[in-house]
Amino acid sequence: MLIDSLIIKLIREGAGIGPDDRLTIYGDGKVIYEGVENVEVKDVVESSIDNDKIVSLVLKFKELGFFSLNDIFSVEDSIDRPSTIISFSIPKETGEMITKSIKYYHGDKRVPKELKILENNIEEIVGSSKWVGELSESEGFEVKKPTSISKDSVEVKKEKAPFFMDTKSRKYIVIGIFIIIITAIILLGLYSGFIDISLKETDQSNEVIINNDIPLITYITPAQNVNGFRDYDEIIYFEPSDTIYIYLEYSNITSKENSKFDIKIDVTIINNGKTYYSESVYESTLNNYSILEIITNESWLKGEYLVDIIVYDNLSQKNDRTQISFTLVEKSIENPEITVFLTASDVRGYQDYDKEIVFYLNEIIYIYQEYTNITIINISECNINLIFNVFKDEVIVYSDHSIKYEVGNNAHYWYFTPNVNWTTGMYTARVQLKDNITNKITSKTFVFTFVNI
Numbered sequence: 001m002l003i004d005s006l007i008i009k010l011i012r013e014g015a016g017i018g019p020d021d022r023l024t025i026y027g028d029g030k031v032i033y034e035g036v037e038n039v040e041v042k043d044v045v046e047s048s049i050d051n052d053k054i055v056s057l058v059l060k061f062k063e064l065g066f067f068s069l070n071d072i073f074s075v076e077d078s079i080d081r082p083s084t085i086i087s088f089s090i091p092k093e094t095g096e097m098i099t100k101s102i103k104y105y106h107g108d109k110r111v112p113k114e115l116k117i118l119e120n121n122i123e124e125i126v127g128s129s130k131w132v133g134e135l136s137e138s139e140g141f142e143v144k145k146p147t148s149i150s151k152d153s154v155e156v157k158k159e160k161a162p163f164f165m166d167t168k169s170r171k172y173i174v175i176g177i178f179i180i181i182i183t184a185i186i187l188l189g190l191y192s193g194f195i196d197i198s199l200k201e202t203d204q205s206n207e208v209i210i211n212n213d214i215p216l217i218t219y220i221t222p223a224q225n226v227n228g229f230r231d232y233d234e235i236i237y238f239e240p241s242d243t244i245y246i247y248l249e250y251s252n253i254t255s256k257e258n259s260k261f262d263i264k265i266d267v268t269i270i271n272n273g274k275t276y277y278s279e280s281v282y283e284s285t286l287n288n289y290s291i292l293e294i295i296t297n298e299s300w301l302k303g304e305y306l307v308d309i310i311v312y313d314n315l316s317q318k319n320d321r322t323q324i325s326f327t328l329v330e331k332s333i334e335n336p337e338i339t340v341f342l343t344a345s346d347v348r349g350y351q352d353y354d355k356e357i358v359f360y361l362n363e364i365i366y367i368y369q370e371y372t373n374i375t376i377i378n379i380s381e382c383n384i385n386l387i388f389n390v391f392k393d394e395v396i397v398y399s400d401h402s403i404k405y406e407v408g409n410n411a412h413y414w415y416f417t418p419n420v421n422w423t424t425g426m427y428t429a430r431v432q433l434k435d436n437i438t439n440k441i442t443s444k445t446f447v448f449t450f451v452n453i
Helices: 051-064 113-126 151-158 167-192 199-203
Strands: 007-013 020-026 030-037 044-048 083-091 097-105 216-228 231-234 243-251 263-271 274-283 289-295 303-313 319-328 337-349 352-355 358-360 365-372 384-392 395-404 411-416 425-435 441-451
Touching (some): 243 263, 243 303, 263 289, 337 441
Parallel strands (some): 358 441
Antiparallel strands (some): 007 020, 020 030, 030 044, 216 243, 263 274, 303 319, 337 352
16 A cells, blocks of 8 residues: 555754754654654654554645645744744655645744644544653644643732842852852963863863864765775665665864764655655764665666765755766676677677788788677666787787767777787787676677788
8 A cells, every 4th residue: 555655754953942953764663763852752763553543644644735835934033933844745656655744933924824733633533642751842843731720829029029039049159159259260370371171181071062163975876785984885876676775984073972863864765856855854964974775676767866865964054065976777797798809800880890810011900809698788887808819929019999879789999000020920819898888898809810921
């Protein structure tokens, strides 16, 4: 069923006063909660809900008319306000994912109240309040309060003494005066030189110093068989249903000890204007590198794909962006094979040549070859690499190198004229062919005679 593949996301950025967390609900009932700041649980928690609750959630989105609402609601000073992103993704019959995301800032009167109700419904159905903890109205969320206050409590409030007469308040005043005196003594000691705080000691403190430099993506590549830091097989050609790894390194990221969410990485993969993959990943900067895993399927068309990567420093709020590409092809499952390799006195075209094995001084020698089992790409890419050598007594007397960008009739030829330094005798021509997509190699040799007259 399509509902088994749906994905619902609730992402909140608290702007320092509200909860900063991410809640992801999958159609099979899997739930992942990621607490960042201002929440009870600052960790990644996995849970699950039953199918009835998934259906209930889908009905809530349908009742709201979620797909017909604006994508964003904001106010002029929205940058300082808590915000919420609600995202709903479900696949078509073809397997393509349809995604609708709405972002709204708390305090904007244009935001439909149904959106806030939907946010509350998602939390209630999943039961995420045990991870979030208590919320206050200052965070922009509705909180139920008692509807009445007892008479006794009102009277007590009216009879409360001035703060400077209260015993507890007098205690705080004494503590405040004591702190002021201690601070004055420390400042006096610093000024007079009796107290010294070195820069080295300051650097060893637990205080997080925000990095003001712009984050830098220092290296990025598509790869396979990734095992760890700089341990991978770099390739750019894959087949549909392959697992594609994106390996990247970065610097200038603010690092907080034991933090699991120093950076956010946004990944988008596009082919001919269509988005095939879009995801956000939260990482720690303890290693200053990340490995992103992308699983393709048969619905991905063959061709070149653009990968757009944005790395955000979650503490400095700065980011860097870069793009790379990879290609989906249908690789040849067999080894390349050179089917024809010979010398000729003339070559006019495909399978049109005059075979010859004896040549004389000042005659042109043609080397003709045909091959098969080569991976074909329908774009301007180098499919094969050819290296040609002529040997006399194991010494190279002639060498050439060629690359082929299009595989049409699967044939190629060279030609050259021997010089006066060539001695009479038998020569060996050797060609090496490499399929640049599968990295498979084959070679073949042919013997001819040269007479220096």
